[in-house]
Amino acid sequence: MDHSxxxxxxxxLTTAVFAVFLARSLRLPSLLAYLxxxxxxxxxxxxxxxxxxxxxxxxxxxxxxxxxxxxxEFSVSRLRSMQAMVFGFGGxxxxxxxxxxxxxxxxxxxQRWEAGLVVGLAVAMSxxxxxxxxxxxxxxxxxxxxxxxxxxxxxxxxxxxPCLILIPALARQPADLTEAMGMALLQTVALLIVLIGLGxxxxxxxxxxxxxxxxxxxxxxxxxxxVLALGFxxxxxxxxxxxxxxxxxxxxxxxxxRHQVEADIRPFRxxxxxxxxVTVGMMLDVMYVVTHLPSLLLAVALLIGGKGIVVxxxxxxxxxxxxxxxxxxxxxxxxxEFGLVLIQLGFGLKLVPQDVFQLTLxxxxxxxxxxxxxxxxxxxxSGEMARGDWAxxxxxxxxxxxxxxxxxxxxILCGYxxxxxxxxxxxxxxxxxxxxxxxxxxxxxxxxxxxxxxxxGNADRLEVLKAAGIARCRGVVISYHDIYSAERVLHLVHxxxxxIPVIVRAADDxxxxxxxxxxxxxxxxxxxxxxxxxxxxxxxxxxxPVEKAMSRIRNVRAERxxxxxxxxxxxxxxxxxxxxP
Numbered sequence: 001m002d003h004s005x006x007x008x009x010x011x012x013l014t015t016a017v018f019a020v021f022l023a024r025s026l027r028l029p030s031l032l033a034y035l036x037x038x039x040x041x042x043x044x045x046x047x048x049x050x051x052x053x054x055x056x057x058x059x060x061x062x063x064x065x066x067x068x069x070x071x072x073e074f075s076v077s078r079l080r081s082m083q084a085m086v087f088g089f090g091g092x093x094x095x096x097x098x099x100x101x102x103x104x105x106x107x108x109x110x111q112r113w114e115a116g117l118v119v120g121l122a123v124a125m126s127x128x129x130x131x132x133x134x135x136x137x138x139x140x141x142x143x144x145x146x147x148x149x150x151x152x153x154x155x156x157x158x159x160x161x162p163c164l165i166l167i168p169a170l171a172r173q174p175a176d177l178t179e180a181m182g183m184a185l186l187q188t189v190a191l192l193i194v195l196i197g198l199g200x201x202x203x204x205x206x207x208x209x210x211x212x213x214x215x216x217x218x219x220x221x222x223x224x225x226x227v228l229a230l231g232f233x234x235x236x237x238x239x240x241x242x243x244x245x246x247x248x249x250x251x252x253x254x255x256x257x258r259h260q261v262e263a264d265i266r267p268f269r270x271x272x273x274x275x276x277x278v279t280v281g282m283m284l285d286v287m288y289v290v291t292h293l294p295s296l297l298l299a300v301a302l303l304i305g306g307k308g309i310v311v312x313x314x315x316x317x318x319x320x321x322x323x324x325x326x327x328x329x330x331x332x333x334x335x336x337e338f339g340l341v342l343i344q345l346g347f348g349l350k351l352v353p354q355d356v357f358q359l360t361l362x363x364x365x366x367x368x369x370x371x372x373x374x375x376x377x378x379x380x381x382s383g384e385m386a387r388g389d390w391a392x393x394x395x396x397x398x399x400x401x402x403x404x405x406x407x408x409x410x411x412i413l414c415g416y417x418x419x420x421x422x423x424x425x426x427x428x429x430x431x432x433x434x435x436x437x438x439x440x441x442x443x444x445x446x447x448x449x450x451x452x453x454x455x456x457g458n459a460d461r462l463e464v465l466k467a468a469g470i471a472r473c474r475g476v477v478i479s480y481h482d483i484y485s486a487e488r489v490l491h492l493v494h495x496x497x498x499x500i501p502v503i504v505r506a507a508d509d510x511x512x513x514x515x516x517x518x519x520x521x522x523x524x525x526x527x528x529x530x531x532x533x534x535x536x537x538x539x540x541x542x543x544x545p546v547e548k549a550m551s552r553i554r555n556v557r558a559e560r561x562x563x564x565x566x567x568x569x570x571x572x573x574x575x576x577x578x579x580x581p
Contacts, residue, residue: 008048011041011048012037012041012048012278015037015040015041016033016034016037016274016278019033019034019036019037020033020034020274028372030274031127031129031130031274031277031337031368032368032369032372034274034275034277034278034281035277035278035280035281035284035365035368035369036281037278037281038277038278038279038280038281038282038283038284039281039282039284039286040281041278041282042281042282042283042284043282044282044284044285044286044287044288045282045286061241061272062269062271062272062273062274062275062276062277063242063273063276063337063338063341064227064231064241064242064245064272065227065245065265065268065269065272065273066242066269066273066337067160067242067243067245067246067249068227068245068246068248068249068265068269069249069262069265069266069269070128070157070246070249071245071246071247071248071249071250071251071252071253072249072250072252072253072258072261072262085147085148085151085152086151086152086154086155086158087155088318089148089151089152089155089314089315089318090151090152090153090154090155090156090159091155092314093124093152093155093307093310093311093314093332094121094124094155094156094159096310096314097120097123097124097306097307097310098117098120098121098124099120100120100306100310101116101119101120101123101124101306102116102117102119102120103116104116104302105119105120105356109356111353111356114170114351115346115351115352115353115356117170118167118170118342118343118345118346118351118352119343119346119352119356119360121163121166121167121339121342122335122339122340122342122343122346122360122364123303123307123335123339123360123363123364124156124307124339125156125160125335125336125337125338125339125342126152126153126156126307126331126332126333126334126335126336126339127334127335127336127337127368127371128153128156128157128336128337128338129273129336129337130334130336130368130371130372131149131153131331131332131334131371131375132150132153134331134372134375135149135150135331144320144324145320145324145325145327145328145331146331148315148318148320148324148328149328149331149332152311152328152332153332156336156338157338160242160338160341160342161242161243161246163338163342164242164243164341164342164345165243167342167345167346167349167351168345168349170346170349170351171349171350171351199247199251200251200254203226203251203252203254203255204254204255206222206226207222207252207255207257210222211257219260219264220264223252223261223264223265224265224268226248226252227245227248227265229244229248230244230245230247230248231243231244231245231248232244234247242341273337276337277337280340280344280361280365281365283344283361284361284362284365285358285362288358288362289362292359292362295359296359296362296363296366299359299360299362299363300363300366300367300370302363303333303334303335303363303364303367304333304334304367304370304374305333307329307332307333307334308329308330308332308333309329311325311328311329311332311333312325312326312328312329315328315329326378326381327375327378327379329378330374330375330377330378330379331375333367333371333374334367334368334370334371334374335363335364335365335367335368336368339364340361340364340365343357343360343361343364344361400435400437400455400456400457400464400467400468401467403435403453403455403468404435404453404467404468404469404472407433407435407453407469407472407473408469408472409433409472409473409474410432410433410434410435410469410472410473410474411427411432411433411434411435411473411474411475411476411477412434412435412436412437412459412465412468412469412470412473412475412476412477413434413435413436413437413476413477413479414437414459414476414477414478414479414480414486414489415436415437415438415459415478415479415480416436416437416438416443416444416446416454416479417438417440417443417479417480419479419480419505420436420438420477420479420480421446423477423479424436424448424449424452425449427451427452428448428449428450428451428452429449431451432451432474433451433452434451434452434453435452435453435454435455435468435469436448436452436453436454436455437455437456437457437458437459437464437468438454438455438456438457439456439457439458444456455468459478459485459489460485460488460489460492461492462492462495462496465489465492465493465496466496470492470493470496470497471496471497473497473500474500474501475500475501475502475503476489476493476500476501476502476503477502477503477504477505478490478502478503478504478505478520479505480505481505481506481507483506483511483514483515486504486515486518486520487514487515487518489502490502490504490515490518490519490520491518491519493519494519501521501522502519502520502521503520503521503522503523503524504520504522504523504524505523505524505526506523506524506525506526507525507526507527508525508526508527508528509525509527509528511523512525532553532556532557535549535552535553536549536550536553539552
């Protein structure tokens with residue numbers, strides 16, 4: 001390797017480290033950082049990576065590993081439980097968006113229908129990488145809008161496979177198009193039958209054999225071999241590398257090794273996918289953006305606005321409240337990583353002209369830059385419209401009010417999962433009444449212990465807290481991990497009845513200062529408590545007396561929990577007196 005190549009790679013890694021660090025500090029997806037690195041170092045920027053084709057070749061495997069990961073998530077049972085949302089909502093979104101874009105390209109921009117279809121399929125895709133990560137961080141994966149969004153994204157992920165087959169078929173001669181598409185379909189069906197129908201048992205046997213060797217190195221090598229071998233098989237059959245990787249993921253998802261394989265593959269996937277986004281950023285011509293700003297802004301508005309309107313209309317027709325529809329529309333209105341793959345494929349096959357490619361690519365990238373900010377803004381604004389949600393209709397408020405009507409000096413439990421249920425049992429045993437609020441219909445059906453009531457309601461709504469008797473309660477316990485909702489509950493509680501104790505559950509120490517600043521009396525990190533109990537058991541098993549081990553734990557808790565400090569200090573003083581002769 002010559003000096004200039006080594007220097008370019010070093011500069012690429014240095015820039016990527018700083019860009020990803022900055023993106024994570026600003027709580028933005030690292031994908032955006034990689035795009036910026038590609039723009040800065042690519043042929044339209046500093047031209048440092050302009051002549052290194054090895055980067056592009058290696059980056060293609062990022063998409064291969066991403067498709068493999070999606071295959072690992074794909075299960076027949078999951079698909080069956082969400083089939084109406086996946087195929088109904090997701091199918092309608094993809095078909096309507098692609099059709100409308102194709103017609104606009106043909107009649108508005110004078111393009112051939114093949115080019116319009118490629119652009120339509122590309123812009124119909126949304127970013128799984130951006131949206132899924134944001135929903136996970138905001139704890140909204142299981143909200144109504146989150147379920148709709150993930151259903152559509154799942155359909156789009158599945159639809160990428162036939163799109164990767166269709167686009168190369170469009171590049172054939174018109175007379176051969178039908179025959180080519182028919183052959184591609186037959187090839188795909190035959191390959192799926194062979195690999196999926198006959199591949200499950202060999203895959204299970206292979207992984208069982210490797211796992212029995214108890215070698216992590218061998219297991220990782222085998223997982224990598226599966227990805228590349230199946231990718232090679234589909235590529236040799238005239239299909240895409242990504243299709244083989246997707247099938248490999250599906251085969252492994254049926255085994256007990258799915259989660260281990262996913263953990264082993266993730267570092268390769270994330271790094272190579274980062275390189276892929278760097279190469280995508282290298283394609284963006286900044287001067288083109290500057291010189292074609294009016295038409296580009298129009299294209300961005302059409303992309304975001306058009307997709308948003310389509311999703312909102314489908315959501316409303318499916319019975320979603322307006323605020324839920326708006327959230328879903330914001331989460332799906334940007335372009336996605338697979339859309340970039342499709343538009344790049346169409347351009348490489350000369351289906352899409354240079355000017356259309358550059359305009360579409362620029363609009364797609366800008367929509368992905370805008371997406372995190374738009375999702376956050378719409379989430380805040382739509383919260384003010386939550387009266388349209390059925391959780392806040394009159395009947396639900398009435399049910400909550402009836403449940404709390406006879407209660408005085410009670411406790412309000414926000415969330416009644418495993419933790420909330422355990423807290424409720426302790427309160428009941430001490431004769432303290434409580435009312436628990438939860439938004440899971442299955443949990444609401446649970447029979448509470450004596451003195452407790454479990455009702456449907458979202459605790460981060462003021463009218464729900466009022467109906468639950470916030471003015472008459474003695475305290476509040478927030479027992480779920482949603483930091484954003486916990487902050488809203490804290491604000492509302494102190495707004496209505498400041499001074500009452502509010503205990504908040506947290507996953508770890510990262511949110512403690514934030515929640516205490518929002519008004520929490522105490523924040524209990526699960527990681528801390530779990531690690532303390534593991535430490536006690538370890539000390540006892542390793543020969544340390546139980547009393548000494550528990551004393552160490554009490555010291556840690558005395559330092560950590562201010563409200564219990566006096567108790568632990570008194571207990572320590574009592575121990576010291578008992579130890580004296």
